[in-house]
Amino acid sequence: MRRVRMIICGRVQGVGYRYYVQEKAKQNGIKGYVRNLPGGEVEVDAEGDRNELSTFILQCKEGPHLSEINNCYIHDIPLYGFEHFYIKH
Template sequence: MKALRITVYGYVQGVGFRSFARRHALALRINGFVRNMPDGSVQIVAEGDEKSLDEFLKLVSRGPFMARVDRVETEEVPVSGYGGFRIEF
């Protein structure tokens, strides 16, 4: 089990990015959350096995159809034991 903090920059708010991230996280059995940040980025904390996290990172690096991802930053963080994957408002 591994945990990542993923910050996605670009045109990523108001385009369904959080729902996109949640849908793919649930399909890959990744736990954590996604939220919009005041600077216009989207932050994700994702916990899961390394293979699932790698696939998830590829997906969020592309984003949904209407998004434009300019940059993605990742940082390994301690596992917190989230249950499920939620959208934070």
């Protein structure tokens, strides 16, 4: 198991990015949350099996059709024990 916090920068708000991330998390069995940040970035807090999480991270870096990812900052953090993945408001 591994947990990461990602800050995704670029055109990631108003393009369906959070819903895309939520769907990819569901497909990969990832738990945690995604939320918009006030500065225009998106934060993803995700934990799961290392292999599935690696796939999920690559998908987050790709984003949906209308998004444009400029940077993705990733930090490993201690496991939390999320029960599901959700969009945090």
